Amino acid sequence: MRYQPHLRRVRTFPDEATGQAFYRRNLGRARQVLVEGGKPGRRLLKGFTDNYIPVEFPGSPDLANQLVEVRLEELGTNGMLGRIVETG
Numbered sequence: 001m002r003y004q005p006h007l008r009r010v011r012t013f014p015d016e017a018t019g020q021a022f023y024r025r026n027l028g029r030a031r032q033v034l035v036e037g038g039k040p041g042r043r044l045l046k047g048f049t050d051n052y053i054p055v056e057f058p059g060s061p062d063l064a065n066q067l068v069e070v071r072l073e074e075l076g077t078n079g080m081l082g083r084i085v086e087t088g
Contacts, residue, residue, distance in 0.1 A: 023080055026053060026072050030085050033070045035063045054079030 031049035038045045038061050045059045049070070056079065057070050070082040 020075065023053060023072075023075055026051070026080070027074070028072065030069050030071045031055075032067050033057075033082075035059070035066055035068060037061070037064050055082050056080075057082040057084060059084055 026049075031051065031053070033047040033049050033055055035045050035047040038059075039056075043058050043060075044056045045061070045063060046054065046056045047070075048054055049072070053072070055070055055072060056076060059068070069085040069087070071085050072080045072082045074081045
């Protein structure tokens, strides 16, 4: 294969930096989240947004396997932290 420097630059760009930029663009937005479950011993649920951002947020374990609307409020260690959007 012939050396292609433009492809090398793309491959060596840090995945973490591109992910964080994507997360930052979604800060403050409300997204649909499929709740996968919670963390044992904590009242934090975790799931993925409709655009595949991992998110943790406070809520009842009864919400597992349901779609809820979550406002993405801050960057977390492995995704984002948010809160369920209250309707009504």
